[in-house]
Amino acid sequence: MTTTPRPTADNSNGATSQSDVAKVRLYKIRTGQVFDPIERVMFARQVIWVDRDTGVVVRLGEEGETFRSEFEVEVTDVDLTKLTVLPGFVDVHVHLFLHPYAETSWDDQLTKESLAGRTIRATVHAKKTLLAGFTTVRRVWLDDEAELRGDLARL
Numbered sequence: 696m697t698t699t700p701r702p703t704a705d706n707s708n709g710a711t712s713q714s715d716v717a718k719v720r721l722y723k724i725r726t727g728q729v730f731d732p733i734e735r736v737m738f739a740r741q742v743i744w745v746d747r748d749t750g751v752v753v754r755l756g757e758e759g760e761t762f763r764s765e766f767e768v769e770v771t772d773v774d775l776t777k778l779t780v781l782p783g784f785v786d787v788h789v790h791l792f793l794h795p796y797a798e799t800s801w802d803d804q805l806t807k808e809s810l811a812g813r814t815i816r817a818t819v820h821a822k823k824t825l826l827a828g829f830t831t832v833r834r835v836w837l838d839d840e841a842e843l844r845g846d847l848a849r850l
């Protein structure tokens with residue numbers, strides 16, 4: 696059985712206990728501002744705490760807050776104070792393996808192009824999609840969705 700660290704934040708110096716039993720590795724991302732898509736507002740000078748091992752945002756707080764945990768915390772600072780941070784976008788309809796039909800018809804792409812070539816193209820498309828801010832996509836039409844999800848997670 697594992698125990699999930701319970702993060703808290705306060706305005707003290709963030710001292711940790713000597714009896715820590717696990718280590719939590721966090722990114723402390725200091726931002727210029729963060730966009731909240733629910734409230735549709737920008738919040739200035741926010742700090743995003745991200746678990747380095749899981750990629751999960753564990754806390755969004757004010758500049759000056761420290762992260763406290765019952766576990767030992769290793770913090771890696773990331774300075775994005777000159778930037779605006781947005782949540783990851785979601786595209787629910789992508790075709791990573793296809794390219795424009797003006798270049799090659801759909802039939803020819805599927806019947807004449809090699810799987811290796813199509814896979815290379817899909818990898819490039821996936822990287823461009825990620826770099827454009829889309830952290831979640833739903834590929835349509837193909838059956839190996841779960842396999843690709845695992846492959847992308849390892850990139």
Ligand SMILES: [Zn+2]
Pocket residue numbers: 788789790835
């Ligand atoms: Zn489509």
